[in-house]
Amino acid sequence: MIMPLLDVRSLGKSYSHSEILRDINLSLERGEVLGLIGPTGSGKTTLLRLINLLEEPTTGEILYEGRAISSRPEGERIAVRKKMAMVFQKPIMFKSSVMENVSFGLKVRGEQSSLEIRERARDALEAVGLSGYERRDANTLSGGEMQRVALARAIVLQPELLLLDEPTANLDPRSASAIDCLLKNLAGGRTTVILATHNMMQCSRLADRVAVLVGGRLTALGKREEVLGWREKSDLRESTVPRFDLPW
Amino acid sequence: MEEIWSGVLQAAKLIVSLNPEIMGVTARSLVISFVAASLAAIIDIPLGGLIELREFFGKKVLVNLIQTLYSLPTVTVGLFVFLLLSRSGPLGGLELLYTPTGMVIGQMVLISPIMIGLTISALKGVSPQIRETAVSLGANERQVILTIIREARFAVVAAVLVGFGRALSEVGVAMMIGGNIRGYTRVLTTSIALQTSMGNLELSIALGMILIGISMILNLLLSRFQGR
Numbered sequence: 001m002i003m004p005l006l007d008v009r010s011l012g013k014s015y016s017h018s019e020i021l022r023d024i025n026l027s028l029e030r031g032e033v034l035g036l037i038g039p040t041g042s043g044k045t046t047l048l049r050l051i052n053l054l055e056e057p058t059t060g061e062i063l064y065e066g067r068a069i070s071s072r073p074e075g076e077r078i079a080v081r082k083k084m085a086m087v088f089q090k091p092i093m094f095k096s097s098v099m100e101n102v103s104f105g106l107k108v109r110g111e112q113s114s115l116e117i118r119e120r121a122r123d124a125l126e127a128v129g130l131s132g133y134e135r136r137d138a139n140t141l142s143g144g145e146m147q148r149v150a151l152a153r154a155i156v157l158q159p160e161l162l163l164l165d166e167p168t169a170n171l172d173p174r175s176a177s178a179i180d181c182l183l184k185n186l187a188g189g190r191t192t193v194i195l196a197t198h199n200m201m202q203c204s205r206l207a208d209r210v211a212v213l214v215g216g217r218l219t220a221l222g223k224r225e226e227v228l229g230w231r232e233k234s235d236l237r238e239s240t241v242p243r244f245d246l247p248w
Numbered sequence: 249m250e251e252i253w254s255g256v257l258q259a260a261k262l263i264v265s266l267n268p269e270i271m272g273v274t275a276r277s278l279v280i281s282f283v284a285a286s287l288a289a290i291i292d293i294p295l296g297g298l299i300e301l302r303e304f305f306g307k308k309v310l311v312n313l314i315q316t317l318y319s320l321p322t323v324t325v326g327l328f329v330f331l332l333l334s335r336s337g338p339l340g341g342l343e344l345l346y347t348p349t350g351m352v353i354g355q356m357v358l359i360s361p362i363m364i365g366l367t368i369s370a371l372k373g374v375s376p377q378i379r380e381t382a383v384s385l386g387a388n389e390r391q392v393i394l395t396i397i398r399e400a401r402f403a404v405v406a407a408v409l410v411g412f413g414r415a416l417s418e419v420g421v422a423m424m425i426g427g428n429i430r431g432y433t434r435v436l437t438t439s440i441a442l443q444t445s446m447g448n449l450e451l452s453i454a455l456g457m458i459l460i461g462i463s464m465i466l467n468l469l470l471s472r473f474q475g476r
Contacts, residue, residue: 074389094381104382105385157386
């Protein structure tokens with residue numbers, strides 16, 4: 001049996017008296033794209049943050065390549081975090097150039113020469129359609145451009161696991177479509193992706209499997225056809241995910 | 249009033265003629281305070297970063313204490329450092345009393361609370377999401393602190409300038425630790441005090457004008473950095 005890249009077991013997260021996630025169980029094989037869908041406040045972002053080790057779970061455990069990671073010392077957490085990259089819903093830019101922003105992750109890894117880093121950063125910028133933006137001040141870009149820089153900053157690291165939190169939410173349809181193409185290419189390679197999105201069409205285009213998160217609980221998990229087909233049934237639409245605006 | 253005007257005119261003449269005494273005192277002041285501010289910055293900026301970015305027991309009390317020390321009387325610092333450096337003190341063997349090095353140490357002690365406190369305030373102004381973004385991209389604690397300091401670089405430079413200004417304009421430490429030795433530890437402030445007590449008003453006013461001029465340049469630089 002092949003060991004999953006990521007194994008989330010009975011994961012729960014609470015803040016004071018508010019329970020955000022409860023009893024989440026899922027696993028991901030290498031190269032797989034998992035679409036994580038759910039209404040606003042369902043806990044998608046929190047789940048991604050827990051997997052990225054930005055927060056510690058209240059209950060349960062996360063296993064990466066079979067090793068429990070969420071309760072490890074910070075040094076080990078950093079080592080695991082370096083295998084991942086996360087794109088936040090609201091991208092934050094460092095007060096520096098686009099090139100500096102995209103190079104950041106490679107620089108902190110310190111594994112390559114500055115020439116190699118610049119080369120890879122340029123390739124990543126080209127991939128997201130921002131060639132020629134290298135010297136621009138990242139904080140003067142539009143929301144959509146920042147989102148693309150954030151995506152370039154993540155893919156330049158060639159992560160094993162890419163965590164995307166609504167990566168096209170701030171983009172116009174044309175840019176969003178270009179990013180979808182990029183993600184589709186990525187998905188064909190060695191990168192494993194978790195894509196949190198409101199956009200069911202995007203999810204159906206990109207995901208191999210789909211997880212539905214409602215009120216902090218995983219209500220469905222399975223192959224895209226199974227879950228999205230199953231969701232078309234009227235009883236589920238009304239009872240489980242009432243706030244979704246289904247496009248079909 | 250006439251005496252003051254005449255003093256100002258004489259002082260202006262002394263400055264324009266590049267009087268060696270005045271130039272020497274001014275250069276010494278700038279060098280000692282610059283070294284003190286630079287060394288303090290090397291220690292205090294990372295220290296401020298650690299205090300701001302780490303959570304520990306008593307953090308609030310420590311930050312309050314640091315802020316209280318902003319207005320530490322210079323003579324108190326002078327006394328404290330004097331006791332440390334005097335022959336019978338713990339650092340007496342280093343023979344730093346009445347030396348420029350001793351003055352640097354004294355000024356560092358004096359300006360450290362200001363630099364640490366202003367660094368903490370500067371870093372507080374950086375969005376917590378910057379830290380999170382750096383962490384998520386794989387940065388370790390040292391790299392995160394450096395990233396955040398870099399984000400707040402203009403405010404941090406302003407903190408260093410404030411420290412430099414405080415070091416340059418203080419008199420207690422310079423007098424008690426330096427001893428106001430002519431050509432060796434005599435700086436702008438101690439020289440003004442001495443020349444005034446000796447009735448050399450022209451020289452005092454000239455030195456005062458230079459000190460005010462330096463302060464004005466520092467303030468201009470400060471407002472430039474704070475506006476960014």
